[in-house]
Amino acid sequence: MIVKLAWRNIWRNKRRTFITVFSVMLAVFLSILTRSMQFGSYDKMIQNIAGTFTGYIQIHKKGYWEEQTLNNSLAQNDSLDQVIHSQKGVTAVVPRLQSYVLASGTHGSRAAFVLGIDPRVENKLSEPRKRLLKGKNLTSSDQNGVLIAQGLAEQLQLGVQDTLVLLGQGYHGLSAAGKYPITGIVKIPQPDLNNVLIYLPIKRAQNLFGAYNRLTAIALVLQKADEVPQVTQNLRKELPSHYEVMTWQKMMPELVQAIQADNAGGLIMLMVLYMIVGFGILGTILMMTAERKYELGIMIAVGMHRFKLGFNVFIESLFMALIGALAGILISLPVIWYFHIHPIYLTGDLARGIEKFGMEPIIPFSVDPLILIDQAMIVFGMTGLIALYPIWYTFQLKVNTAIRP
Amino acid sequence: MWTIIKISWKNIWRNPVRSSVVIAAVMLGIWAGIFIVGFTNGMSLQRLHDQLDTYTGHIQIHTPAFNNDRKVSEYIPNGNSVLSQIRKTPGVIAAIGHTIATGLASSSTNSYGTSIVGVKPQQESTVLRLPHKLVEGTFFKGAKRFPVVIGKSLAKRLNVHLGSKIVLTFQDTANNITASAFRIEGIFKTSSNTYDESHVFVRSGDLNNLLGTHDLIHEIVIKTGDAEKDLALSQKIQKTLPGLSVQSWQEVAPELRLLDSTIKLEIYIFMTILVLALALGIVNTMLMAILERTRELGMLMAVGMNKKRVFLMIVSETFFLSFIGAPLGIFFSWLTIHITGEYGINLSMVARGLSQFGYGSIIYPVLDNIYYFHIALMMVAAALLSAIYPAIKALRLRPVQAIRKI
Numbered sequence: 001m002i003v004k005l006a007w008r009n010i011w012r013n014k015r016r017t018f019i020t021v022f023s024v025m026l027a028v029f030l031s032i033l034t035r036s037m038q039f040g041s042y043d044k045m046i047q048n049i050a051g052t053f054t055g056y057i058q059i060h061k062k063g064y065w066e067e068q069t070l071n072n073s074l075a076q077n078d079s080l081d082q083v084i085h086s087q088k089g090v091t092a093v094v095p096r097l098q099s100y101v102l103a104s105g106t107h108g109s110r111a112a113f114v115l116g117i118d119p120r121v122e123n124k125l126s127e128p129r130k131r132l133l134k135g136k137n138l139t140s141s142d143q144n145g146v147l148i149a150q151g152l153a154e155q156l157q158l159g160v161q162d163t164l165v166l167l168g169q170g171y172h173g174l175s176a177a178g179k180y181p182i183t184g185i186v187k188i189p190q191p192d193l194n195n196v197l198i199y200l201p202i203k204r205a206q207n208l209f210g211a212y213n214r215l216t217a218i219a220l221v222l223q224k225a226d227e228v229p230q231v232t233q234n235l236r237k238e239l240p241s242h243y244e245v246m247t248w249q250k251m252m253p254e255l256v257q258a259i260q261a262d263n264a265g266g267l268i269m270l271m272v273l274y275m276i277v278g279f280g281i282l283g284t285i286l287m288m289t290a291e292r293k294y295e296l297g298i299m300i301a302v303g304m305h306r307f308k309l310g311f312n313v314f315i316e317s318l319f320m321a322l323i324g325a326l327a328g329i330l331i332s333l334p335v336i337w338y339f340h341i342h343p344i345y346l347t348g349d350l351a352r353g354i355e356k357f358g359m360e361p362i363i364p365f366s367v368d369p370l371i372l373i374d375q376a377m378i379v380f381g382m383t384g385l386i387a388l389y390p391i392w393y394t395f396q397l398k399v400n401t402a403i404r405p
Numbered sequence: 406m407w408t409i410i411k412i413s414w415k416n417i418w419r420n421p422v423r424s425s426v427v428i429a430a431v432m433l434g435i436w437a438g439i440f441i442v443g444f445t446n447g448m449s450l451q452r453l454h455d456q457l458d459t460y461t462g463h464i465q466i467h468t469p470a471f472n473n474d475r476k477v478s479e480y481i482p483n484g485n486s487v488l489s490q491i492r493k494t495p496g497v498i499a500a501i502g503h504t505i506a507t508g509l510a511s512s513s514t515n516s517y518g519t520s521i522v523g524v525k526p527q528q529e530s531t532v533l534r535l536p537h538k539l540v541e542g543t544f545f546k547g548a549k550r551f552p553v554v555i556g557k558s559l560a561k562r563l564n565v566h567l568g569s570k571i572v573l574t575f576q577d578t579a580n581n582i583t584a585s586a587f588r589i590e591g592i593f594k595t596s597s598n599t600y601d602e603s604h605v606f607v608r609s610g611d612l613n614n615l616l617g618t619h620d621l622i623h624e625i626v627i628k629t630g631d632a633e634k635d636l637a638l639s640q641k642i643q644k645t646l647p648g649l650s651v652q653s654w655q656e657v658a659p660e661l662r663l664l665d666s667t668i669k670l671e672i673y674i675f676m677t678i679l680v681l682a683l684a685l686g687i688v689n690t691m692l693m694a695i696l697e698r699t700r701e702l703g704m705l706m707a708v709g710m711n712k713k714r715v716f717l718m719i720v721s722e723t724f725f726l727s728f729i730g731a732p733l734g735i736f737f738s739w740l741t742i743h744i745t746g747e748y749g750i751n752l753s754m755v756a757r758g759l760s761q762f763g764y765g766s767i768i769y770p771v772l773d774n775i776y777y778f779h780i781a782l783m784m785v786a787a788a789l790l791s792a793i794y795p796a797i798k799a800l801r802l803r804p805v806q807a808i809r810k811i
Contacts, residue, residue: 016696019692019696022689023685023686026682026685026689030681030682030685033678066561067515067561067564068515068562069515071514100509100516100517100518102509102518102574107476107580108474108476108576109576110507111507111508111509111518111519112518113518155474155475156474157474168516169511169516192599196518254598265445269675272434272438272441273678273679275430275434275437276430276433276438276682276686277686279426279430279433279434279686280430280686282426283426283430283686283693284690284693286423286426287690287693287697290420290422290423291696291697346670349666350666350670353662353663353666354663
């Protein structure tokens with residue numbers, strides 16, 4: 001009965017309802033917009049950093065991450081492969097054997113980071129194919145050739161077709177030495193990697209280090225970053241305990257911390273936004289109540305219970321909050337969807353700076369449905385609190401002054 | 406006109422609660438908004454300074470060839486006289502020279518590529534704060550032969566401890582490979598694992614002995630008084646040192662510059678959303694006010710108040726609502742930022758982990774005056790826009806119908 005009455009009441013004065021709904025809707029819209037931008041930039045950070053080099057998940061021999069040496073490498077075997085390939089959501093399995101060496105050309109030598117790769121699948125993760133500047137790509141995992149990062153090539157003054165000599169320590173202290181023709185030069189967006197990275201076909205790397213059939217890591221490419229927990233959990237269950245399954249969060253705590261720090265700042269900004277939109281909603285509800293002073297006075301005068309009346313007004317506000325929240329979701333959905341697909345491109349100095357790091361100069365938006373629901377619920381809750389005011393107002397209303405126009 | 410404005414002023418005080426709510430919203434919104442912006446700005450500036458003081462310094466000088474390939478043979482000619490000339494340059498607070506070799510650090514378990522930086526222990530801390538970042542041991546205070554200070558994460562990778570020996574392998578000026586054992590005298594930890602892994606510090610005397618040279622300087626690191634002016638100062642120094650490459654931190658560490666400009670962008674996005682939210686709040690209140698006063702406005706029009714005057718009245722009411730709160734908010738935020746900027750906000754109680762990623766635990770909010778000016782401008786624009794719609798709404802009222810309404 002009260003619900004029905006409230007529903008009819010709010011449509012009695014459509015414009016008033018519309019204005020209140022509008023203010024709730026805008027509150028929801030703005031907070032979704034803000035949050036979508038924040039989440040979008042975190043997604044992009046994760047994708048740029050974890051999704052393009054390390055991979056979302058890596059499998060190592062237990063203890064490798066603590067002490068990253070070839071001695072902690074794992075042996076390739078069929079049962080391991082089977083378990084990994086049977087996981088849902090895994091789009092590529094990227095084997096790697098990595099270690100540090102001294103790389104020499106004709107002019108001096110530099111410390112370098114050798115990444116033994118299977119060229120076919122590596123193109124789904126760190127994408128050497130896309131980063132190629134000069135020369136040709138690697139095509140098979142036992143090809144005699146290397147891809148060398150541009151910074152390192154410049155430091156060693158080496159070009160395509162030149163010979164690169166690698167010297168270092170192999171598996172179980174073997175000495176590792178080898179020479180390879182440079183097939184191509186790649187530009188790695190991360191500046192520190194660009195100065196040290198060498199891609200070597202994995203069979204060659206295993207030969208160089210005397211680590212036959214061994215890998216230091218198996219990186220997994222997933223369809224979506226949010227499948228990480230599920231896949232990790234399954235792998236941990238199915239793999240024997242002498243392997244470690246690590247997520248990007250574990251492997252890159254700095255990234256997680258950076259996001260957390262930024263998120264804390266973002267939340268504070270969001271609070272300020274809530275405060276402002278809250279005041280906006282309070283303003284409209286205050287006026288709505290004041291405007292109905294006469295009507296409320298009459299209702300009490302003719303014998304309606306104050307509590308029932310107040311509750312009625314409260315339900316009305318909740319209705320409007322609900323409509324506003326839903327409308328807010330509805331209007332923000334196309335907007336953030338549009339910006340998700342056509343992100344805002346930055347220009348000028350900042351854009352060039354971002355491009356230098358191999359990232360797109362865009363303001364990304366996230367379309368995570370949780371953002372929509374969370375923000376709509378927060379604003380709805382806030383409006384619910386503000387809507388307690390009319391209840392208090394009806395309780396203290398003095399009938400004799402209220403019904404005198 | 407004056408009369409109309411006076412009427413508007415009285416109008417907004419006819420419902421003091423409602424007007425106060427709007428005015429308070431504008432004031433608090435702007436106050437809190439600008440303060441948060443100042444806080445974020447202060448925090449990131451501190452981080453920037455921490456990074457400059459730990460890693461790059463404000464300005465660096467190398468030979469152009471050293472920038473490309475970091476070879477030992479590319480030292481700065483007459484390094485010491487360049488250094489003393491730099492120290493006399495106005496704007497420079499301190500300057501130090503580094504001898505740098507690139508090579509491998511190896512222990513019995515592992516080896517890792519690293520820069521070997523030769524420092525003069527007493528001078529180092531005048532420019533770089535690294536000697537204060539030790540977690541174990543000392544910064545070249547012992548009398549032992551060939552001491553080395555390495556990063557904590559490198560120590561972990563090499564599986565070595567304070568007092569362990571590591572072997573540093575590098576090329577000398579004639580491209581011969583040299584190796585020598587060093588004993589770990591100190592272990593440092595900065596907020597960057599990558600830096601900790603890729604830099605080891607030795608005495609420049611020891612390094613020069615091994616290189617077979619005397620007091621080579623590959624890198625001059627300069628500390629100045631004002632990070633914002635470093636670009637200009639570096640260009641000025643560059644003119645006095647043709648043939649060398651003088652780079653300010655913006656060029657040495659483009660990622661810091663990127664961070665700096667990303668935060669400025671974030672600040673503007675946030676301010677825009679804030680002003681937008683305020684403006685929409687005002688629009689809504691005014692629309693409500695017009696709805697409530699339909700009868701009154703109709704009456705005014707019926708007795709002969711022309712459209713221009715009605716428009717002006719509504720517009721100035723909206724302006725009053727915005728411009729009582731806005732200047733107050735800007736003033737209070739300015740005041741708060743200056744006071745907290747002076748004394749700092751101690752966050753160590755709530756955020757113990759901040760120092761891990763290069764933020765200090767006492768934050769000094771700071772904001773350039775230009776930002777206050779910009780937010781004021783944005784507010785004026787928003788107030789203008791939000792005044793027009795309700796005023797147009799009011800103009801569209803038809804007096805006859807408006808009077809009849811409840």
